[in-house]
Amino acid sequence: MNFFKELSLLFSLRKQISKNLLTHLTKEIILRFVLLLSIGIIFFVLDYLFFHRIIAYIARIDILDMVEIGTLLVARLLSMILLMFFSMLLFSNIITSLSTLYLSSDLGLLLSSPLRFSSIFMLKFVESSINSSTILVVFGLPVFIACGQEYQASWYYYASIPIMFFPFIIIPATLGTMITMLLVRFFPVKRVQQVLAIFGLILAAGLVMLFRFLQPEQLVSEIGMAQLLSYIQHNRIPTAQYLPSTWGAEMLMSLLEHQPYRALWNFLWLLLVAIGIYLLALQLAKWVYYRGWTDTSESRTVKTMKRGNLTEKFLRSLPCLHPTTRALLMKDIKLFWRDTTQWSQLLMLAALLIIYFFNIKSLPLRTMFLKNLISFLNLGLAGFVLASIGVRFVYPSTSLEGQSFWVIHAAPMRYRQFLLEKFTIFLFPLLVLAEILIIISNFLLEVDGYMMILSTVTIFLMTIGLTGLGVGMGAIFPKFINENPAQIAMSIGGILYMIFSLFYVGLIILLEAWPVYIYFSQHLFQRSSGGGEFGLYLSYSLVFLVSLGVTILPIYWGIKRLESLEMIS
Known part of the structure; x- marks a missing residue:
């Protein structure tokens, strides 16, 4: 059997697996697909409208007759966007190729078969590239469609967008795969996952802080005409002319400017580099991939960490705790510290907090009204952050009991x-x-006392509500088969939890908008708002009752759901 027949066989197998999945669709899979598709369409439309407005404004800038300022700025914008896409694709492929090339359940069968190694590697490479690039490509398309709409591009411009994306995606995918193979050859897979995750968040935090230090708001300040001419003449495309993002931007801009030969030249650069890097990766895989995979398969032991002595003593010193509750707490705390993928994410959370506070501090707010208003709106953002943490940690907590949940089910305790x-x-x-x-x-x-008290009490109630909602919905939609929290969070229950959480946070902000409006009117603007005390007490009471209901009802329904389960030990 030659190389192409092997590839055809492998991809036919994947095609048949996909057909089997489509013929055995469940209600959960269909509902999850509809929800994700709806969210994707909404983001696609908003993305298009946002960039269409920006590109339309930039493209019509016409200050000097001798220079097409708008076109130059659009070219610069495209290059920056593609450079950002390239960086995100590179890191995404590093993370994805770890699971695809080393942790897939079918690797043992494939690598022990008489198939060529290059055929198996190409199959896994294609899977990794598709998994890590699909979402980014979909959300990148509105940018290029908006450019085409503004410049009234012909059909071959739109046909060239997927053609440009093909080698543009292959290059970071290949580089990411090569980096992964080299890392796994010398380090354990679990350690590589932790290091890459922490490094990625630190890198993101550094980029955000660098962006703030650059103070982009100064770009709208007045400058001289000589400075503007100098900037435009030297900055059509960033100075790194040999980056794939530069070739991709030049290819698209050349098509918009009706210069097909220059577009073809830049596409050939992309294609040749993609082919060359892939051949290099294939040769590297022959040297290090199989050895790295065998080392990973032979070292699946887990190193436990000796923690918990202080925790056990502290829990035993609390006489108010029921013995069963104390035992469950000790179990969960020990499991948390043993799973390094869980507690290592605390470092990521710390980096996110630094970014959060840095951006708050950098806001140019000069009046007490703006400071209090941002503080009130910050409640919604803080609620979104808590919901994101909840879907990653709180919601999967019941499902993470896994196949051993039957022990909880058979234990002499209530749910x-x-x-x-x-x-x-x-x-x-x-x-x-x-x-x-x-x-x-x-x-x-530097908000005043009222906003400090209101926001502190509100976030207290909001945290209780989001925690109860996460625990309850995690029990209503348990997924004991999946042991990866990320997979559990992306289930239909996780998506519904995020939707209900955002609705709950929005409802709390809406209910408190009236008391805040009355306070602003009376204390900041010194005018009567016409609102009585009854409206204030009603708003505060509804906030408390809604939070209480969001906390208690999901847990109650979760108890009923767990009691109805039939467990087989």
Whole structure:
């Protein structure tokens, strides 16, 4: 069997697997697909409208007759966007290729078969490239469509967009795969995952802070005509002329300017580099990939960390704890410290907090009205952050019991104790995080006493509600087969949790908008708002009742759902 027949066989197998999945669709899969498709369409439309407005404004700038300023700025914008895409694709492929090339369940069968190694590597390379690039490509298309609409491009411009994307995606995918193979050859896979995740977040934090240090708002300040001419003449495309992002931007701009030969020249550069790097990766795979995979397969042991003595002593010193609750708390704390992929993400959370506070401090706010208004709107942003943490940690907590959940099911305790323990163990860390987030933000904003008290109490209730919602919905939609929290969070229950969480946060902000409006009118603008005390008390009462309902009802329904399960030990 030759190389092409082997590839045809492997891809036919993948095609048949996809057909089998489509013929056995469940309601959960269909609902999840509809939700994700709806969210994707909404983001696609908003992305297009946003960039269409920006590109339309930039492209019509016409200050000097001798220079097409708008076209030059659009070219610069395209190059910057493609450079950002290239960086994100590179890191995304490093992460994705770890799972595809080393942790896939079918690798043992494939690598022990008489198929050529190059055929198997190409199959896994294609899978990794598609998984890591699809979403980014979909959300990148509106930018290029908006450019075509503004410049009234012909059909071959739109046909060239996927043609340009093909080699543009191959280059970072190949580089990411090569980096992964070299890392796994010398380090364990789990260690590589942790290092890359932490490094990626630190890199993102550094880029955001660098962006703030550059103070982009100064770009709208007045400059001299000589400075403008000098900038435009030297900055059609960034000085790194040998980056794939530069070739891609030049290719698209050449098509918009009706210069097909220059577009073809830049496409050939992209194609030749993509082919050359892939051949290099294939040769590298022959040297290091199989050895790295065998080392990974032979070293699946888990190193446990000796922690918990102090935790056990502290829990035993609390006489108010029920023995069953104390045992569950000790179990969850030990599992948390043993799973390095869980506690290492605390470093990522710390980096996110630094970015959060840095951006709050950098806001150009000069009046008390703006400071208080941003503080109030910051409640919504803090709620979104808490919901994101909840879907990653709180919601999967029941499902992470995995195949051993039958022990909980058979234990002499009620599910009410089990879920209340989950609620307790997540509530206090989230409360500390939420209050730190709000109080430090308010100090940086220099808000007055009313907004400090309102935001502190509101985030307290909001944290309780989001924690109860996460624990309850995690019990209503358990997924004991998946042991990866990321997969559990992307299930239909995780998506519904995020939707309900955002709706709950928005409802709380909406209910408190009236008291805040009355306060601004009376204390900041010194005018009567016409609102009575009844409206204030009603708003505060509804906030409390909604938070109480969001906390209790999901846990109650989660208890009923777990009690109806039939477990087989």
